[in-house]
Amino acid sequence: MHKKVVLAGGTGFIGTFLEEKFKSLGYEVYIISRQEQHISWNSREEIIEAINHSELLINLAGKSVDCRYNERNKHEIIKSRTDTTRILGEAIEMCSSPPPLWINSSTATIYRHAEDRPMTEEKGEIGSGFSVEVAKAWENTFFSFSLPYTRLAALRIAIVLGPHGGVMTPFINLVRFGLGGVQGPGNQMFSWIHIEDIFGIIMFLKEREELSGVFNCSSPHPVTNRELMAELRKAMNRKFGLPSPKWLLEIGAVLIKTETELILKSRWVIPDRLERAGYPFKFMEIDQALAHILNQQR
Numbered sequence: 001m002h003k004k005v006v007l008a009g010g011t012g013f014i015g016t017f018l019e020e021k022f023k024s025l026g027y028e029v030y031i032i033s034r035q036e037q038h039i040s041w042n043s044r045e046e047i048i049e050a051i052n053h054s055e056l057l058i059n060l061a062g063k064s065v066d067c068r069y070n071e072r073n074k075h076e077i078i079k080s081r082t083d084t085t086r087i088l089g090e091a092i093e094m095c096s097s098p099p100p101l102w103i104n105s106s107t108a109t110i111y112r113h114a115e116d117r118p119m120t121e122e123k124g125e126i127g128s129g130f131s132v133e134v135a136k137a138w139e140n141t142f143f144s145f146s147l148p149y150t151r152l153a154a155l156r157i158a159i160v161l162g163p164h165g166g167v168m169t170p171f172i173n174l175v176r177f178g179l180g181g182v183q184g185p186g187n188q189m190f191s192w193i194h195i196e197d198i199f200g201i202i203m204f205l206k207e208r209e210e211l212s213g214v215f216n217c218s219s220p221h222p223v224t225n226r227e228l229m230a231e232l233r234k235a236m237n238r239k240f241g242l243p244s245p246k247w248l249l250e251i252g253a254v255l256i257k258t259e260t261e262l263i264l265k266s267r268w269v270i271p272d273r274l275e276r277a278g279y280p281f282k283f284m285e286i287d288q289a290l291a292h293i294l295n296q297q298r
Helices: 013-024 044-051 071-093 130-143 168-176 195-207 225-235 246-255 272-277 286-297
Strands: 004-008 028-033 056-059 101-107 151-157 159-161 192-194 213-217
Touching (some): 004 013, 013 028, 028 044, 056 195, 071 101, 101 130, 130 151, 159 195, 168 225, 168 286, 192 286, 195 213, 195 272, 225 286
Parallel strands (some): 004 028, 056 101, 101 151, 151 213
């Protein structure tokens, strides 16, 4: 029997990257999504069949938070995460040979706006507001399952950096057109992780059977927004970038139908559990990560 991985919601930036990585290792990759060529969320039997005898289930499903937080979008953002997580948990319960590990994505946004100290899994303070409520509902649904043969790991993922997509595309365009200065006050913390380390962490957790629960997925070395933009300008050989004050960001967010929280919230997150467990980060410093990404995009 082929070694098998299931990617739920695996059509986005992270999912596409993981699919390629697992296929390169000889895995058969099954994708659950709303696209016609994949297993449908409405087909309970196919989901159970895919998950049964798999080595790993990874859930990335959920409506993008890159939108305006009106009531309709809020409802869809929460429902798309909790409903899909519930479907997967119930499917595992029906498996004769359930996967030994179920990894569910979560978000580092679950912690409060932090400029005073970093947030670890043990000592981090849960924040307030809509994004935090989404993260709490997501994790509560995930950990509501008691699965005797399946470990559960929730990844509180920071801003993911990688070539050919994600947040790097708009950041690069800002710098390219001379707008790559400080965004807002500039002292808000930017916790990030390279997409290669997302895959690395998944494989690390797969091998370390004693590890379960919540994990912060972020580089050990977050930077301020000011440092991020300076490093990106340096990497792109641009000496100057116009700053974007908060009022301008608010106007821009309305025009492009997003929220300023994605830029202005100070996410200061440290991967304490992964560091203590000995995970070897491939990209620890922002300049190293940016150089790699820009080189890949050339």
